Amino acid sequence: MNLNDNYEMTIDGKGVTAPSMIDVVNPANGDVFSQAPDCTKEQLDAAVESSRKAFKTWRKVPIEERAALLKKAGDALLAQASDMARLFTREQGRPVEAAEQEIMGAGQWLHAVAQMRPPVHVSEDSDAQHIETRYVPLGVICAIAPWNFPVNLAVWKIAPALLAGNTMVLKPSPFTPLCTLKMGELFRDIFPPGVLNIISGGDSLGPLMTAHEGFDKISFTGSTATGKSVMESASKDLKRLTLELGGNDAAIVLPDVDVNEVAQKIFFGAFFNTAQICVATKRLYVHEDVYDQLRDSLAAIAKGVKVGDGTEQGTVLGPIQNKRQYDRVMNLLDDAKANDLQLIEGADIPEGGGYFVPVTIVDNPPEDSRVVQEEAFGPILPMLKFDDIDDVIERANDTDYGLAGAVWSKDTDKAVEIAHQLETGTVWINQNLNLRPDTTFGGHKQSGFGSENGMEGLLEFMAPQSVYVAKA
Ligand code: NAD
Numbered sequence: 001m002n003l004n005d006n007y008e009m010t011i012d013g014k015g016v017t018a019p020s021m022i023d024v025v026n027p028a029n030g031d032v033f034s035q036a037p038d039c040t041k042e043q044l045d046a047a048v049e050s051s052r053k054a055f056k057t058w059r060k061v062p063i064e065e066r067a068a069l070l071k072k073a074g075d076a077l078l079a080q081a082s083d084m085a086r087l088f089t090r091e092q093g094r095p096v097e098a099a100e101q102e103i104m105g106a107g108q109w110l111h112a113v114a115q116m117r118p119p120v121h122v123s124e125d126s127d128a129q130h131i132e133t134r135y136v137p138l139g140v141i142c143a144i145a146p147w148n149f150p151v152n153l154a155v156w157k158i159a160p161a162l163l164a165g166n167t168m169v170l171k172p173s174p175f176t177p178l179c180t181l182k183m184g185e186l187f188r189d190i191f192p193p194g195v196l197n198i199i200s201g202g203d204s205l206g207p208l209m210t211a212h213e214g215f216d217k218i219s220f221t222g223s224t225a226t227g228k229s230v231m232e233s234a235s236k237d238l239k240r241l242t243l244e245l246g247g248n249d250a251a252i253v254l255p256d257v258d259v260n261e262v263a264q265k266i267f268f269g270a271f272f273n274t275a276q277i278c279v280a281t282k283r284l285y286v287h288e289d290v291y292d293q294l295r296d297s298l299a300a301i302a303k304g305v306k307v308g309d310g311t312e313q314g315t316v317l318g319p320i321q322n323k324r325q326y327d328r329v330m331n332l333l334d335d336a337k338a339n340d341l342q343l344i345e346g347a348d349i350p351e352g353g354g355y356f357v358p359v360t361i362v363d364n365p366p367e368d369s370r371v372v373q374e375e376a377f378g379p380i381l382p383m384l385k386f387d388d389i390d391d392v393i394e395r396a397n398d399t400d401y402g403l404a405g406a407v408w409s410k411d412t413d414k415a416v417e418i419a420h421q422l423e424t425g426t427v428w429i430n431q432n433l434n435l436r437p438d439t440t441f442g443g444h445k446q447s448g449f450g451s452e453n454g455m456e457g458l459l460e461f462m463a464p465q466s467v468y469v470a471k472a
Pocket of ligand 1: 146147148153171172174205206207210221222223227230245246247278279377403443447448
């Protein structure tokens with residue numbers, strides 16, 4: 001694949017540009033460095049139409065053959081990971097090595113999902129009758145992805161949807177369209193025309209898609225606020241829906257931890273990708289016996305972590321991905337300052353037009369402060385003291401979100417007991433950010449609706465069909 005500066009959509013198996021373009025900004029300096037097509041309504045119609053047509057044949061392709069093409073798509077992504085990583089860094093901001101890991105991970109994800117098969121449940125097989133429930137594809141999927149893990153989160157949708165026999169029109173975030181468009185180019189000759197259309201555009205394209213009558217299901221990853229609009233839009237014609245939304249994840253650190261052992265892991269569980277992770281630790285509850293020691297360790301790590309342009313050697317954390325998010329994070333920081341919260345700042349940030357925010361630990365703020373109550377989605381981590389387990393579980397659960405959580409303790413039985421009381425879709429014990437293609441992922445409460453990944457994620461792209469066969 002030619003990683004030139006020519007970004008086209010993929011519609012009906014062909015590279016397509018648009019009458020107007022959207023700017024793509026490098027968040028490390030704030031400069032427009034490229035452009036992506038701004039899909040028109042007519043082009044969206046054409047993409048949906050081509051997916052509808054392709055569905056008629058793709059659904060009949062044996063699953064083994066569909067899986068083989070997904071495997072090929074995984075190979076293609078793995079082969080391009082190193083070249084694509086630099087483009088990823090320019091549009092997303094994450095340091096090159098970690099960018100490459102995301103693209104490699106997406107390739108491996110395609111391989112892993114290609115091995116999955118939907119079940120067939122037999123409820124009776126007697127002389128009188130055979131009854132079984134099988135799973136059939138839904139049709140054309142409207143897939144919408146965010147900017148924090150643009151390649152990975154697109155592949156979380158593409159792989160199971162196509163394996164199941166659906167076709168798809170996928171839209172990346174306007175902030176990070178380029179790697180996804182290149183992925184479309186890469187897959188153009190692998191999948192038959194119309195099976196995977198990839199389009200890009202500005203803020204108006206998402207609502208146009210979710211309102212489009214040609215889709216059978218919406219698979220959406222993004223903020224809870226947008227998720228609510230998507231759900232409203234889907235209600236008009238009862239489109240199937242999966243929503244992967246925001247989180248305000250709590251981690252609970254018990255007094256028996258070895259702080260030296262856990263500090264690095266806790267730090268990167270909160271700040272990796274400059275804290276722009278739906279399942280990052282966003283509220284850190286620490287037992288009072290180890291609070292000061294852990295706070296000082298995290299502060300020391302923060303001082304030593306280089307924040308800067310992801311293309312520079314030694315950079316560990318990049319900028320905030322876009323100006324809109326940068327302004328939100330700065331607003332939270334200003335609020336914390338205005339309320340005299342104790343802030344511990346990490347290493348210096350680069351000067352200039354980049355969207356950099358210093359790693360900031362907020363030392364035991366009140367529970368009702370905005371930095372605790374809101375999803376920061378940026379490098380501001382409130383650390384909160386506790387002395388009573390029941391009380392801290394209540395505080396951890398006292399939120400509309402329910403995505404993930406973590407418990408840190410040498411006593412894993414005790415930690416599991418706490419995990420079972422957390423109202424979240426995922427809980428990690430003495431680890432974090434570990435997500436797998438074979439394990440269900442989804443949010444409780446306002447963090448989501450339905451699941452991705454694992455067998456449940458695959459079946460979200462299928463409908464059960466029970467077949468009753470009378471014998472003799
Ligand atoms: P966002 O909701 O602003 O945008 C997500 C996508 O939706 C983008 O492609 C955007 O163009 C599109 N969009 C915007 N308005 C729309 C509308 N009215 N109708 C249809 N589509 C619309 O989210 P974001 O800022 O890109 O991503 C950050 C958020 O995503 C955070 O809240 C984060 O926690 C969440 N997130 C969740 C998961 C998860 O799996 N649960 C994963 C990553 C990010």
